[in-house]
Amino acid sequence: MFMSKGLEGVVAATTAISCIDGQNGRLFYRGIEINELAERSSFEETTALLWYGRLPTAHQLESFVHKFQANRQIPNEVLALMMAMPKQTSAMEVLRTAVSALSAYDPLEEDNSLEANVQKSIRLTASMPTIVAAWDRIRNGLWPVPPSTELSHAANFLYMLSGKEPDAKAAQVLDTCLILHADHGLNASTFAARITASTLSDLHSAIVSAIGTLKGPLHGGANEQVMRMLLEVGDPDRADQWTRGALAAKKKIMGFGHRVYKADDPRALWLQRLAKELAASSGKSTWYEISERVRALVQEAKPLPVNVDFYSASVYYTLGIPIDLFTPIFAISRTCGWTAHVYEQYSDNRLIRPESEYVGPMDVAYTPVGERT
Secondary structure, three states, X not given: OOOXXXXXXXOOOOOOOXXXXXXXXXXXXXXXXXXXXXXXXXXXXXXXXXXXXXXXXXXXXXXXXXXXXXXXXXXXXXXXXXXXXXXXXXXXXXXXXXXXXXXXXXXXXXXXXXXXXXXXXXXXXXXXXXXXXXXXXXXXXXXXXXXXXXXXHHHHHHHHHHOOOOOHHHHHHHHHHHHHOOOOOOOHHHHHHXXXXXXXXXXXXXXXXXXXXXXXXXXXXXXXXXXXXXXXXXXXXXXHHHHHHHHHOOOOOOOEOOOOOOOOOHHHHHHHHHHHHHHHHHOOOHHHHHHHHHHHHHHHHOOOOEOHXXXXXXXXXXXXXXXXXXXXXXXXXXHHHHHHHHHHHHXXXXXXXXXXXXXXXXXXXXXXXXXXX
């Protein structure tokens, strides 16, 4: 029996949602290269593309955006549940719990048709930023800011975090980040969602599975570790010494290497551009400068591609987003990809149930309890 640890190299599903060309550092959503979408699209339009398989018309996009704006509020009962949680609870734990609770208040929860799941997905995707922003306010002793019914998905999140409408540049940068994180093949959290959906469980359960998987530091959380590394370096003038010391000590430097990409992750190149633009427009260039110096030295020593986490860290930090919200932002974006995969799994379903290779002992005799030592 063929066995691949971590299922590396194993094709477990067919998909028409996204395609990764890891050898050449390219990524496509529904056949459109990520560079085009990052340059020209919006998160809402990209979500429609992932869900419906094609770009919406102007009228369809207007209607879609309106549905997002109208479904951002979360039930008061879910908000009360969040307020009762210990303030030290991680944002990912709160998000996982709140999404699970939302299922109880969704009027179509028992309906697993495509039409019902699209409606559930709109409500869920629209409310994810509300959950994350509300928790950040709650844990800091502040009342949550009600969501806007006019701002974009990205701008609304920044508004709910601070209570102030963000400037156009900040909103545009976060919007592009959300596009870049929207889907990425059969990664661990997406696979978890598809496994849950393959049992014909409901959409909310599939997304809870995905959030729980993303919470793990080997999947989500790497950009948080990158930012903590940048803070440890502290100053561009210390970057060379710190990096050479880390390399000499064989310390893992976060933000490099990827299971799939052999060339630089195309999303990372976009985030590098955004980090540079944001550093210039905000006047806060420290983190970008450190990133550039660390990257140059690491790649001089090792031919490792830079990944999506490396520059997203400084981008989010410069936007004023708390470090422990970096992974929840990933979830805010990836919900549209997760739900697209759930639709796809339902449409041609077979229970995902791989084999395992047993390596334990056989024919072990049972010893009565009184004779055990």
